[in-house]
Amino acid sequence: MPHDYILALDQGTTSSRAILFNYEGHVVDVAQKEFKQHFPENGWVEHDANEIWRTQEEVTLTLLQKHSLGADQIVAIGITNQRETTVLWDRATGEPIHNAIVWQDRRTANVCDQLKKDGHETSFQQNTGLRLDPYFSGTKIQWLLNNLPNARSRAEKGELAFGTMDTWLLWKLTNGRTHATDVTNASRTLLFNIHNGEWDDALLEILNIPKSLLPEVHPSSHHFAECTLQGLEKVPIAGIAGDQQAALFGQTCFDPSKAKNTYGTGCFLLRPAGDHPIISQHNLLTTLACTTNETLQYAIEGSVFTGGAVIQWLRDELGFIKNAAESEALATSVENTGGAYLVPAFTGLGAPHWDPYARGTLCGITRGTSAAHITRAALESIAFQSMDLLEAINADFKNTISELRVDGGAANNNFLMQFQANLMQVPVVRPKVTETTALGAAYLAGLATGFWSDQETLANNWVVDQVFEPSIHKDAADEQIARWRQALEKAKSWATD
Ligand code: ADP
Numbered sequence: 001m002p003h004d005y006i007l008a009l010d011q012g013t014t015s016s017r018a019i020l021f022n023y024e025g026h027v028v029d030v031a032q033k034e035f036k037q038h039f040p041e042n043g044w045v046e047h048d049a050n051e052i053w054r055t056q057e058e059v060t061l062t063l064l065q066k067h068s069l070g071a072d073q074i075v076a077i078g079i080t081n082q083r084e085t086t087v088l089w090d091r092a093t094g095e096p097i098h099n100a101i102v103w104q105d106r107r108t109a110n111v112c113d114q115l116k117k118d119g120h121e122t123s124f125q126q127n128t129g130l131r132l133d134p135y136f137s138g139t140k141i142q143w144l145l146n147n148l149p150n151a152r153s154r155a156e157k158g159e160l161a162f163g164t165m166d167t168w169l170l171w172k173l174t175n176g177r178t179h180a181t182d183v184t185n186a187s188r189t190l191l192f193n194i195h196n197g198e199w200d201d202a203l204l205e206i207l208n209i210p211k212s213l214l215p216e217v218h219p220s221s222h223h224f225a226e227c228t229l230q231g232l233e234k235v236p237i238a239g240i241a242g243d244q245q246a247a248l249f250g251q252t253c254f255d256p257s258k259a260k261n262t263y264g265t266g267c268f269l270l271r272p273a274g275d276h277p278i279i280s281q282h283n284l285l286t287t288l289a290c291t292t293n294e295t296l297q298y299a300i301e302g303s304v305f306t307g308g309a310v311i312q313w314l315r316d317e318l319g320f321i322k323n324a325a326e327s328e329a330l331a332t333s334v335e336n337t338g339g340a341y342l343v344p345a346f347t348g349l350g351a352p353h354w355d356p357y358a359r360g361t362l363c364g365i366t367r368g369t370s371a372a373h374i375t376r377a378a379l380e381s382i383a384f385q386s387m388d389l390l391e392a393i394n395a396d397f398k399n400t401i402s403e404l405r406v407d408g409g410a411a412n413n414n415f416l417m418q419f420q421a422n423l424m425q426v427p428v429v430r431p432k433v434t435e436t437t438a439l440g441a442a443y444l445a446g447l448a449t450g451f452w453s454d455q456e457t458l459a460n461n462w463v464v465d466q467v468f469e470p471s472i473h474k475d476a477a478d479e480q481i482a483r484w485r486q487a488l489e490k491a492k493s494w495a496t497d
Contacts, residue, residue: 004075006446007063007235008438009056011081011165012243013102016055018063019435021442023451025461027435029067031059038099043106046099049087052165053172057229064231071235076449077173077227078239078441080246081165083188086140088151088213089168091161094176098148100165101140108139115139120206127203129187129194129279129286129298131354137164138190142207155210162213164188166240170224173237178225180216182240183296187288192217194277194288197296220245220290221444239444241290243437244268248299249290250440251405251431252459259393259401260436261386261420263410266350267307269389271401273298282392283352290440292447292455300396302351302389308410310344310378320371328415331376339364341487342377344385345494352392353492361491382410383420384484390424403427407436414466421468423477428468 005028010017016035020028033055038046064070084103089096101107112132115121121132130136141162145152154160163171167181186192186199191209193200199214218224220241227235241249244262248270251260259271272289277298279286289299311327314320321327345358362374394400404426410416411430421428433439446452470477 004073004451005069006076006078006442006451007060007074008078008080008442008445009060009169010438010441011052011056011079011169013082016052016059017438018056018059019438019442020063020067021439025433025439025443025458027433029063031063031066033059041107045102045104047085047102049089049096049100049168052100053169056169057172060229061231071232074232074235075451076236076238076445077232078443078445079166079169079237080241080243080437080441081169081185083164083185083242083244084135084137085165086137086144086162087165087168088141088144088155088160088162089171091159091176094171097151097160098144101143103135105140106134108134108143111139111142115206123206124190124203126279127193127195127200128190129277130190131285132190136188136190138203138207138209141209141213145209155213158212160213161215163215164242166242167215170237170240173227173229174225175228177228180218180224182218182220182222183288183291184220184242184245185240186217188242194286194296194298219293220249221292221448223448236449237445238448239441239446241441241444244270244301245287245290245299246438246440246444247407247436248272248440249443250436250438251407252455252462253405254455254459256397257402258405259390260405260407263307263382263406263408263416265307265309267304267382267386267389267408268301269303269386269393270299270301271393271397273300273397278396280392280396282395283354284389284392284396285351290444292444300393302393304382304385304389305348305350306344306346307382307385308408309346310342310381311410313344313346314375314378318371320375324409325412327375327379328413330372331379331415334370334372334376337377337380338366338369338373340369340373340377341484342374342381343487343491344378344381345491349492351389353388353488355492357495358492359494361487361494363487363490379413379416380419383416383423384481386420387423387481401426403429406430407434414468417466417468418471421470422472423481425470425474425477427470430465432463432465
Protein backbone atom coordinates (compact mmCIF):
# COMPACT_ATOMS: atom_id res chain seq x y z
CA MET A 1 0.00 0.00 0.00
CA PRO A 2 2.80 2.48 -0.74
CA HIS A 3 0.57 5.32 -1.90
CA ASP A 4 -1.95 5.27 0.89
CA TYR A 5 -1.65 7.39 3.99
CA ILE A 6 -3.24 7.96 7.35
CA LEU A 7 -3.82 11.59 8.29
CA ALA A 8 -3.39 12.48 11.96
CA LEU A 9 -4.76 15.74 13.34
CA ASP A 10 -2.80 16.75 16.43
CA GLN A 11 -4.71 19.51 18.23
CA GLY A 12 -2.21 20.72 20.84
CA THR A 13 -2.24 23.44 23.49
CA THR A 14 -0.33 25.98 21.43
CA SER A 15 -0.70 24.76 17.85
CA SER A 16 -2.75 22.69 15.43
CA ARG A 17 -0.85 20.18 13.34
CA ALA A 18 -1.62 17.77 10.51
CA ILE A 19 0.74 14.84 9.98
CA LEU A 20 0.81 12.25 7.20
CA PHE A 21 1.95 8.72 8.08
CA ASN A 22 2.77 5.86 5.73
CA TYR A 23 2.33 2.13 6.29
CA GLU A 24 5.70 1.85 8.07
CA GLY A 25 4.51 4.42 10.60
CA HIS A 26 6.99 7.00 9.30
CA VAL A 27 6.20 10.71 9.14
CA VAL A 28 5.81 11.75 5.50
CA ASP A 29 5.21 15.42 6.24
CA VAL A 30 3.86 17.83 8.86
CA ALA A 31 2.03 21.16 8.66
CA GLN A 32 1.65 23.28 11.77
CA LYS A 33 0.06 26.54 12.80
CA GLU A 34 0.05 28.25 16.18
CA PHE A 35 -3.02 29.94 17.61
CA LYS A 36 -3.60 32.64 20.18
CA GLN A 37 -3.58 32.07 23.94
CA HIS A 38 -6.04 34.25 25.88
CA PHE A 39 -5.41 35.17 29.53
CA PRO A 40 -8.50 37.18 30.54
CA GLU A 41 -7.68 37.10 34.27
CA ASN A 42 -4.93 35.85 36.52
CA GLY A 43 -4.99 32.04 36.38
CA TRP A 44 -7.50 31.93 33.50
CA VAL A 45 -6.53 30.47 30.12
CA GLU A 46 -8.83 30.36 27.08
CA HIS A 47 -8.73 29.40 23.40
CA ASP A 48 -11.01 30.54 20.60
CA ALA A 49 -12.56 27.25 19.44
CA ASN A 50 -13.30 28.73 16.00
CA GLU A 51 -9.63 29.66 15.61
CA ILE A 52 -8.68 26.13 16.63
CA TRP A 53 -10.94 24.76 13.91
CA ARG A 54 -9.67 27.26 11.30
CA THR A 55 -6.01 26.47 12.00
CA GLN A 56 -6.71 22.73 12.02
CA GLU A 57 -8.54 22.98 8.69
CA GLU A 58 -5.80 25.16 7.21
CA VAL A 59 -2.92 22.82 8.09
CA THR A 60 -4.89 19.85 6.80
CA LEU A 61 -5.61 21.46 3.44
CA THR A 62 -2.03 22.76 3.16
CA LEU A 63 -0.67 19.26 3.61
CA LEU A 64 -3.07 17.72 1.09
CA GLN A 65 -2.37 20.40 -1.52
CA LYS A 66 1.41 20.21 -1.05
CA HIS A 67 1.36 16.47 -1.82
CA SER A 68 -1.50 16.66 -4.34
CA LEU A 69 -3.51 14.23 -2.26
CA GLY A 70 -7.25 13.69 -2.36
CA ALA A 71 -9.75 11.58 -0.46
CA ASP A 72 -8.69 8.52 -2.52
CA GLN A 73 -5.22 8.41 -1.00
CA ILE A 74 -6.19 9.07 2.61
CA VAL A 75 -7.30 5.79 4.15
CA ALA A 76 -8.50 7.29 7.43
CA ILE A 77 -8.22 10.25 9.79
CA GLY A 78 -7.15 10.03 13.44
CA ILE A 79 -7.53 12.84 15.97
CA THR A 80 -5.45 13.45 19.07
CA ASN A 81 -5.86 16.49 21.28
CA GLN A 82 -4.98 18.56 24.30
CA ARG A 83 -7.09 16.96 27.00
CA GLU A 84 -9.74 18.43 29.31
CA THR A 85 -10.07 21.75 27.42
CA THR A 86 -13.79 22.47 27.37
CA VAL A 87 -16.13 24.13 24.89
CA LEU A 88 -19.93 24.46 24.74
CA TRP A 89 -21.65 25.29 21.48
CA ASP A 90 -25.09 25.82 20.01
CA ARG A 91 -26.25 22.63 18.30
CA ALA A 92 -28.32 24.57 15.74
CA THR A 93 -25.67 27.04 14.58
CA GLY A 94 -22.44 25.27 15.57
CA GLU A 95 -21.30 28.51 17.24
CA PRO A 96 -19.40 28.27 20.55
CA ILE A 97 -21.18 30.18 23.31
CA HIS A 98 -17.86 31.20 24.87
CA ASN A 99 -14.13 30.69 24.42
CA ALA A 100 -12.91 27.21 25.31
CA ILE A 101 -11.62 26.94 28.90
CA VAL A 102 -8.15 25.41 28.72
CA TRP A 103 -6.88 22.59 30.94
CA GLN A 104 -4.40 24.98 32.61
CA ASP A 105 -7.20 27.29 33.78
CA ARG A 106 -7.60 27.51 37.59
CA ARG A 107 -10.86 29.48 37.82
CA THR A 108 -12.77 26.63 39.45
CA ALA A 109 -10.25 26.03 42.27
CA ASN A 110 -12.74 27.26 44.88
CA VAL A 111 -15.49 25.02 43.45
CA CYS A 112 -13.18 22.03 43.85
CA ASP A 113 -12.30 23.07 47.41
CA GLN A 114 -16.00 23.30 48.27
CA LEU A 115 -16.71 19.86 46.73
CA LYS A 116 -13.94 18.44 48.90
CA LYS A 117 -15.35 20.13 52.00
CA ASP A 118 -18.76 18.65 51.16
CA GLY A 119 -17.15 15.21 51.25
CA HIS A 120 -17.31 14.34 47.54
CA GLU A 121 -13.64 13.63 46.89
CA THR A 122 -13.75 9.86 47.48
CA SER A 123 -16.76 9.43 45.26
CA PHE A 124 -15.06 11.27 42.37
CA GLN A 125 -11.79 9.41 42.89
CA GLN A 126 -13.38 5.96 43.11
CA ASN A 127 -15.62 6.44 40.10
CA THR A 128 -13.49 8.56 37.74
CA GLY A 129 -9.94 7.75 38.92
CA LEU A 130 -9.23 11.50 39.07
CA ARG A 131 -8.70 14.07 41.82
CA LEU A 132 -11.03 16.99 42.40
CA ASP A 133 -8.99 19.59 40.56
CA PRO A 134 -9.83 22.49 38.22
CA TYR A 135 -7.63 20.76 35.60
CA PHE A 136 -10.50 18.45 34.57
CA SER A 137 -13.53 19.40 32.43
CA GLY A 138 -16.42 18.88 34.88
CA THR A 139 -16.14 22.07 36.91
CA LYS A 140 -15.30 24.05 33.74
CA ILE A 141 -18.65 22.99 32.23
CA GLN A 142 -20.38 23.96 35.45
CA TRP A 143 -18.71 27.39 35.37
CA LEU A 144 -19.95 28.03 31.82
CA LEU A 145 -23.50 26.98 32.74
CA ASN A 146 -23.51 29.14 35.87
CA ASN A 147 -21.90 32.24 34.40
CA LEU A 148 -23.21 32.71 30.86
CA PRO A 149 -26.66 34.20 30.34
CA ASN A 150 -29.32 31.54 29.60
CA ALA A 151 -26.70 28.82 29.27
CA ARG A 152 -28.28 26.56 31.86
CA SER A 153 -31.83 26.83 30.56
CA ARG A 154 -30.63 26.27 27.00
CA ALA A 155 -28.59 23.27 28.11
CA GLU A 156 -31.65 21.84 29.86
CA LYS A 157 -33.67 22.23 26.65
CA GLY A 158 -30.98 20.25 24.79
CA GLU A 159 -29.88 23.20 22.68
CA LEU A 160 -26.20 23.07 23.64
CA ALA A 161 -23.41 20.54 23.16
CA PHE A 162 -20.27 19.97 25.23
CA GLY A 163 -17.00 18.78 23.82
CA THR A 164 -13.32 18.45 24.44
CA MET A 165 -11.26 19.43 21.39
CA ASP A 166 -11.61 16.02 19.67
CA THR A 167 -15.40 16.27 19.89
CA TRP A 168 -15.37 19.82 18.61
CA LEU A 169 -13.18 18.89 15.62
CA LEU A 170 -15.31 15.81 14.90
CA TRP A 171 -18.43 18.00 14.88
CA LYS A 172 -16.77 20.45 12.45
CA LEU A 173 -15.31 17.70 10.24
CA THR A 174 -18.80 16.21 9.86
CA ASN A 175 -20.67 19.47 9.48
CA GLY A 176 -22.49 18.98 12.77
CA ARG A 177 -23.64 15.42 12.09
CA THR A 178 -21.60 13.67 14.77
CA HIS A 179 -21.37 14.47 18.46
CA ALA A 180 -19.04 11.86 19.94
CA THR A 181 -15.81 11.30 21.81
CA ASP A 182 -13.63 8.35 22.82
CA VAL A 183 -13.11 6.75 26.20
CA THR A 184 -9.72 8.38 26.84
CA ASN A 185 -11.12 11.88 26.50
CA ALA A 186 -14.30 11.02 28.40
CA SER A 187 -12.16 9.74 31.27
CA ARG A 188 -10.72 13.25 31.83
CA THR A 189 -14.02 15.01 32.48
CA LEU A 190 -14.78 13.99 36.12
CA LEU A 191 -18.14 12.82 34.73
CA PHE A 192 -17.29 9.41 33.29
CA ASN A 193 -17.46 6.21 35.29
CA ILE A 194 -14.31 4.29 34.44
CA HIS A 195 -15.73 1.01 35.78
CA ASN A 196 -18.82 0.71 33.60
CA GLY A 197 -17.75 3.04 30.77
CA GLU A 198 -20.78 5.31 31.05
CA TRP A 199 -21.52 8.88 32.03
CA ASP A 200 -22.10 8.82 35.79
CA ASP A 201 -25.57 10.10 36.76
CA ALA A 202 -24.67 10.62 40.43
CA LEU A 203 -21.63 12.73 39.59
CA LEU A 204 -23.59 14.71 36.99
CA GLU A 205 -26.11 15.47 39.70
CA ILE A 206 -23.45 16.64 42.16
CA LEU A 207 -22.05 19.01 39.54
CA ASN A 208 -25.55 19.89 38.28
CA ILE A 209 -24.73 19.19 34.63
CA PRO A 210 -27.55 18.08 32.26
CA LYS A 211 -26.75 14.82 30.50
CA SER A 212 -28.15 16.16 27.22
CA LEU A 213 -24.92 18.18 26.80
CA LEU A 214 -22.73 15.10 26.56
CA PRO A 215 -21.38 13.31 23.49
CA GLU A 216 -21.68 9.59 22.75
CA VAL A 217 -18.65 7.64 23.88
CA HIS A 218 -16.93 5.01 21.71
CA PRO A 219 -13.72 2.97 21.76
CA SER A 220 -10.69 4.99 20.61
CA SER A 221 -10.31 2.88 17.47
CA HIS A 222 -13.79 3.04 15.96
CA HIS A 223 -15.55 4.22 12.81
CA PHE A 224 -16.80 7.52 14.29
CA ALA A 225 -18.05 9.15 11.11
CA GLU A 226 -17.31 10.03 7.50
CA CYS A 227 -15.58 13.35 6.92
CA THR A 228 -17.51 16.00 4.99
CA LEU A 229 -14.61 18.44 4.57
CA GLN A 230 -14.00 19.36 0.93
CA GLY A 231 -11.14 17.23 -0.40
CA LEU A 232 -11.64 14.58 2.27
CA GLU A 233 -15.25 13.66 1.61
CA LYS A 234 -16.24 10.23 2.93
CA VAL A 235 -12.83 9.52 4.49
CA PRO A 236 -13.53 7.65 7.73
CA ILE A 237 -12.63 9.40 10.97
CA ALA A 238 -11.63 6.23 12.76
CA GLY A 239 -9.35 7.06 15.68
CA ILE A 240 -9.60 9.48 18.62
CA ALA A 241 -7.51 9.72 21.78
CA GLY A 242 -6.28 12.32 24.24
CA ASP A 243 -2.63 13.22 23.68
CA GLN A 244 -0.98 11.26 26.51
CA GLN A 245 -2.95 8.07 25.90
CA ALA A 246 -2.30 8.43 22.16
CA ALA A 247 1.44 8.64 22.91
CA LEU A 248 1.23 5.50 25.05
CA PHE A 249 -0.40 3.71 22.10
CA GLY A 250 2.06 5.22 19.59
CA GLN A 251 4.90 3.89 21.73
CA THR A 252 3.14 0.49 21.50
CA CYS A 253 3.21 0.11 25.28
CA PHE A 254 0.45 -2.48 25.30
CA ASP A 255 1.18 -4.23 28.60
CA PRO A 256 2.33 -3.21 32.10
CA SER A 257 5.94 -4.21 31.48
CA LYS A 258 6.55 -0.99 29.55
CA ALA A 259 5.74 2.60 30.44
CA LYS A 260 6.25 5.80 28.48
CA ASN A 261 7.43 9.19 29.63
CA THR A 262 6.99 12.31 27.55
CA TYR A 263 9.57 15.03 28.24
CA GLY A 264 7.92 18.22 27.04
CA THR A 265 7.15 21.43 28.93
CA GLY A 266 6.01 19.07 31.69
CA CYS A 267 6.49 15.31 31.90
CA PHE A 268 3.75 12.69 31.60
CA LEU A 269 4.47 9.14 32.68
CA LEU A 270 1.84 6.50 31.87
CA ARG A 271 1.90 2.78 32.55
CA PRO A 272 -0.79 0.47 31.13
CA ALA A 273 -2.69 -1.58 33.71
CA GLY A 274 -4.64 -3.90 31.39
CA ASP A 275 -8.39 -4.43 31.77
CA HIS A 276 -8.60 -4.16 35.58
CA PRO A 277 -8.47 -0.68 37.10
CA ILE A 278 -5.84 0.08 39.72
CA ILE A 279 -7.09 2.97 41.85
CA SER A 280 -3.91 4.68 42.96
CA GLN A 281 -2.93 4.58 46.62
CA HIS A 282 0.03 6.86 45.86
CA ASN A 283 -1.53 10.10 44.63
CA LEU A 284 -1.57 9.26 40.93
CA LEU A 285 -4.47 9.25 38.49
CA THR A 286 -6.24 6.26 37.04
CA THR A 287 -7.20 6.95 33.47
CA LEU A 288 -8.61 5.05 30.54
CA ALA A 289 -6.09 3.95 27.93
CA CYS A 290 -6.86 3.60 24.22
CA THR A 291 -9.28 0.83 23.32
CA THR A 292 -9.89 -1.08 20.11
CA ASN A 293 -13.12 -2.72 21.28
CA GLU A 294 -15.69 -2.48 24.07
CA THR A 295 -13.34 -3.82 26.79
CA LEU A 296 -12.03 -0.90 28.82
CA GLN A 297 -8.27 -0.59 29.28
CA TYR A 298 -6.70 1.28 32.18
CA ALA A 299 -3.47 3.16 32.83
CA ILE A 300 -1.89 4.88 35.80
CA GLU A 301 -0.67 8.39 35.08
CA GLY A 302 1.58 10.84 36.86
CA SER A 303 2.66 14.26 35.71
CA VAL A 304 5.43 16.72 36.51
CA PHE A 305 4.50 20.39 36.06
CA THR A 306 7.97 21.75 35.23
CA GLY A 307 9.99 19.41 33.02
CA GLY A 308 11.64 20.81 29.87
CA ALA A 309 10.37 24.21 31.00
CA VAL A 310 13.27 24.41 33.47
CA ILE A 311 15.58 24.45 30.44
CA GLN A 312 13.58 27.31 28.94
CA TRP A 313 14.11 29.14 32.22
CA LEU A 314 17.89 28.66 31.94
CA ARG A 315 17.69 30.04 28.41
CA ASP A 316 15.24 32.93 28.84
CA GLU A 317 15.67 34.13 32.42
CA LEU A 318 19.25 33.19 33.28
CA GLY A 319 20.74 33.43 29.76
CA PHE A 320 22.99 30.38 30.36
CA ILE A 321 22.23 28.89 26.92
CA LYS A 322 20.95 30.12 23.56
CA ASN A 323 18.85 27.06 22.83
CA ALA A 324 17.64 24.01 24.75
CA ALA A 325 19.98 21.58 22.97
CA GLU A 326 23.04 23.52 24.24
CA SER A 327 22.17 22.43 27.77
CA GLU A 328 23.71 19.02 27.10
CA ALA A 329 27.19 20.27 26.22
CA LEU A 330 27.18 22.74 29.11
CA ALA A 331 26.02 20.09 31.63
CA THR A 332 28.65 17.59 30.49
CA SER A 333 31.44 20.19 30.63
CA VAL A 334 31.50 19.45 34.39
CA GLU A 335 31.74 16.06 36.05
CA ASN A 336 28.87 16.55 38.46
CA THR A 337 26.73 19.30 39.95
CA GLY A 338 29.26 19.98 42.69
CA GLY A 339 26.59 19.00 45.22
CA ALA A 340 23.93 21.37 43.87
CA TYR A 341 20.28 20.29 43.64
CA LEU A 342 17.64 22.32 41.84
CA VAL A 343 13.95 21.71 42.61
CA PRO A 344 12.06 23.53 39.83
CA ALA A 345 8.76 23.83 41.70
CA PHE A 346 8.01 27.09 39.89
CA THR A 347 4.26 26.49 39.97
CA GLY A 348 4.17 24.06 42.87
CA LEU A 349 4.72 20.31 42.68
CA GLY A 350 2.51 17.86 40.78
CA ALA A 351 2.23 14.10 41.36
CA PRO A 352 2.91 12.46 43.69
CA HIS A 353 3.49 15.44 46.03
CA TRP A 354 0.61 17.74 45.03
CA ASP A 355 1.95 20.78 46.83
CA PRO A 356 0.67 24.01 45.26
CA TYR A 357 2.70 25.99 47.81
CA ALA A 358 6.10 24.50 46.90
CA ARG A 359 8.45 26.89 45.09
CA GLY A 360 11.71 26.59 43.17
CA THR A 361 14.72 25.92 45.40
CA LEU A 362 18.44 25.66 44.72
CA CYS A 363 20.31 23.74 47.42
CA GLY A 364 23.96 23.04 48.11
CA ILE A 365 25.52 25.87 46.13
CA THR A 366 29.00 27.08 46.99
CA ARG A 367 31.31 29.83 45.77
CA GLY A 368 32.43 27.42 43.06
CA THR A 369 28.95 26.69 41.64
CA SER A 370 28.89 27.66 37.95
CA ALA A 371 26.30 27.95 35.18
CA ALA A 372 27.39 24.48 34.07
CA HIS A 373 26.68 23.00 37.51
CA ILE A 374 23.25 24.61 37.67
CA THR A 375 22.43 23.49 34.13
CA ARG A 376 23.41 19.95 35.05
CA ALA A 377 21.28 20.15 38.20
CA ALA A 378 18.37 21.43 36.09
CA LEU A 379 18.56 18.47 33.71
CA GLU A 380 18.94 16.10 36.64
CA SER A 381 15.83 17.62 38.24
CA ILE A 382 13.74 16.50 35.26
CA ALA A 383 14.96 12.94 35.80
CA PHE A 384 14.54 13.05 39.60
CA GLN A 385 10.93 14.22 39.28
CA SER A 386 10.20 11.47 36.74
CA MET A 387 11.85 8.99 39.08
CA ASP A 388 9.44 10.10 41.85
CA LEU A 389 6.55 9.37 39.48
CA LEU A 390 7.87 5.95 38.56
CA GLU A 391 8.44 5.02 42.18
CA ALA A 392 4.82 5.89 43.04
CA ILE A 393 3.56 4.03 39.96
CA ASN A 394 5.60 0.95 40.83
CA ALA A 395 4.21 1.07 44.37
CA ASP A 396 0.67 0.95 42.95
CA PHE A 397 1.57 -1.97 40.67
CA LYS A 398 3.71 -3.69 43.34
CA ASN A 399 6.39 -4.33 40.68
CA THR A 400 8.58 -2.39 38.29
CA ILE A 401 8.77 -1.98 34.53
CA SER A 402 11.26 -3.66 32.24
CA GLU A 403 11.80 -0.55 30.11
CA LEU A 404 10.84 3.09 29.83
CA ARG A 405 10.02 4.40 26.35
CA VAL A 406 10.60 8.11 25.91
CA ASP A 407 9.54 10.96 23.64
CA GLY A 408 9.06 14.75 23.69
CA GLY A 409 11.60 17.52 23.03
CA ALA A 410 13.89 16.91 26.02
CA ALA A 411 14.13 13.16 25.25
CA ASN A 412 16.68 14.24 22.63
CA ASN A 413 19.09 15.09 25.44
CA ASN A 414 21.41 12.08 25.79
CA PHE A 415 22.81 13.20 29.14
CA LEU A 416 19.30 13.43 30.58
CA MET A 417 18.32 10.02 29.20
CA GLN A 418 21.44 8.33 30.59
CA PHE A 419 20.92 9.96 33.98
CA GLN A 420 17.30 8.79 33.90
CA ALA A 421 18.34 5.19 33.22
CA ASN A 422 20.82 5.37 36.09
CA LEU A 423 18.21 6.62 38.56
CA MET A 424 15.46 4.22 37.48
CA GLN A 425 17.78 1.24 37.04
CA VAL A 426 15.88 0.21 33.89
CA PRO A 427 16.73 0.70 30.21
CA VAL A 428 15.46 3.98 28.77
CA VAL A 429 14.60 3.54 25.12
CA ARG A 430 14.14 6.29 22.56
CA PRO A 431 12.40 5.29 19.31
CA LYS A 432 13.29 6.58 15.84
CA VAL A 433 9.82 8.09 15.39
CA THR A 434 9.28 10.46 18.31
CA GLU A 435 5.99 11.88 16.94
CA THR A 436 4.34 9.26 19.10
CA THR A 437 1.20 11.25 19.94
CA ALA A 438 0.17 11.73 16.33
CA LEU A 439 1.36 8.23 15.50
CA GLY A 440 -0.94 6.82 18.19
CA ALA A 441 -3.94 8.57 16.63
CA ALA A 442 -2.89 7.31 13.19
CA TYR A 443 -2.54 3.75 14.50
CA LEU A 444 -6.03 3.86 16.05
CA ALA A 445 -7.53 5.08 12.76
CA GLY A 446 -5.51 2.59 10.72
CA LEU A 447 -6.52 -0.36 12.89
CA ALA A 448 -10.23 0.45 12.62
CA THR A 449 -10.02 0.58 8.82
CA GLY A 450 -7.81 -2.48 8.30
CA PHE A 451 -4.80 -0.41 7.07
CA TRP A 452 -2.87 -2.17 9.81
CA SER A 453 -4.08 -5.64 10.67
CA ASP A 454 -3.32 -5.85 14.40
CA GLN A 455 -1.36 -4.43 17.32
CA GLU A 456 1.49 -6.84 16.70
CA THR A 457 2.11 -5.25 13.31
CA LEU A 458 2.29 -1.87 15.04
CA ALA A 459 4.71 -3.18 17.65
CA ASN A 460 6.94 -4.39 14.80
CA ASN A 461 6.94 -0.89 13.29
CA TRP A 462 8.43 0.49 16.49
CA VAL A 463 12.16 0.95 15.83
CA VAL A 464 14.78 1.86 18.43
CA ASP A 465 16.94 4.93 17.96
CA GLN A 466 18.98 4.52 21.13
CA VAL A 467 18.91 2.44 24.33
CA PHE A 468 20.35 3.93 27.52
CA GLU A 469 21.31 1.14 29.93
CA PRO A 470 21.87 1.92 33.63
CA SER A 471 25.58 2.53 34.09
CA ILE A 472 25.81 3.01 37.86
CA HIS A 473 25.08 0.68 40.76
CA LYS A 474 21.67 0.86 42.48
CA ASP A 475 23.26 1.96 45.78
CA ALA A 476 24.82 4.99 44.10
CA ALA A 477 21.46 5.85 42.49
CA ASP A 478 19.64 5.51 45.83
CA GLU A 479 22.15 7.82 47.50
CA GLN A 480 21.46 10.55 44.95
CA ILE A 481 17.71 10.03 45.22
CA ALA A 482 17.88 10.35 49.02
CA ARG A 483 19.73 13.67 48.66
CA TRP A 484 17.15 14.87 46.11
CA ARG A 485 14.37 14.05 48.55
CA GLN A 486 16.05 16.27 51.15
CA ALA A 487 16.11 19.12 48.64
CA LEU A 488 12.43 18.46 47.86
CA GLU A 489 11.52 18.86 51.51
CA LYS A 490 13.14 22.30 51.50
CA ALA A 491 11.04 23.36 48.50
CA LYS A 492 7.70 22.26 49.95
CA SER A 493 5.13 24.55 51.61
CA TRP A 494 7.09 27.72 50.82
CA ALA A 495 4.55 30.11 49.31
CA THR A 496 2.26 31.91 51.72
CA ASP A 497 -0.37 33.08 49.20
P1 ADP B 1 5.56 20.68 24.37
O1 ADP B 1 4.87 19.67 23.50
O2 ADP B 1 5.20 20.62 25.81
O3 ADP B 1 5.57 22.07 23.81
P2 ADP B 1 8.07 19.57 23.31
O4 ADP B 1 7.92 18.10 23.28
O5 ADP B 1 8.05 20.32 22.03
O6 ADP B 1 7.10 20.22 24.39
O7 ADP B 1 9.47 19.85 24.06
C1 ADP B 1 9.87 21.16 24.33
C2 ADP B 1 10.50 21.23 25.71
O8 ADP B 1 11.65 20.40 25.75
C3 ADP B 1 10.97 22.62 26.05
O9 ADP B 1 10.60 22.90 27.38
C4 ADP B 1 12.48 22.59 25.90
O10 ADP B 1 13.11 23.40 26.87
C5 ADP B 1 12.81 21.14 26.11
N1 ADP B 1 13.90 20.67 25.25
C6 ADP B 1 13.91 20.58 23.91
N2 ADP B 1 15.08 20.07 23.46
C7 ADP B 1 15.84 19.84 24.55
C8 ADP B 1 17.15 19.31 24.77
N3 ADP B 1 17.92 18.91 23.75
N4 ADP B 1 17.59 19.22 26.05
C9 ADP B 1 16.80 19.60 27.09
N5 ADP B 1 15.57 20.09 26.94
C10 ADP B 1 15.08 20.22 25.70
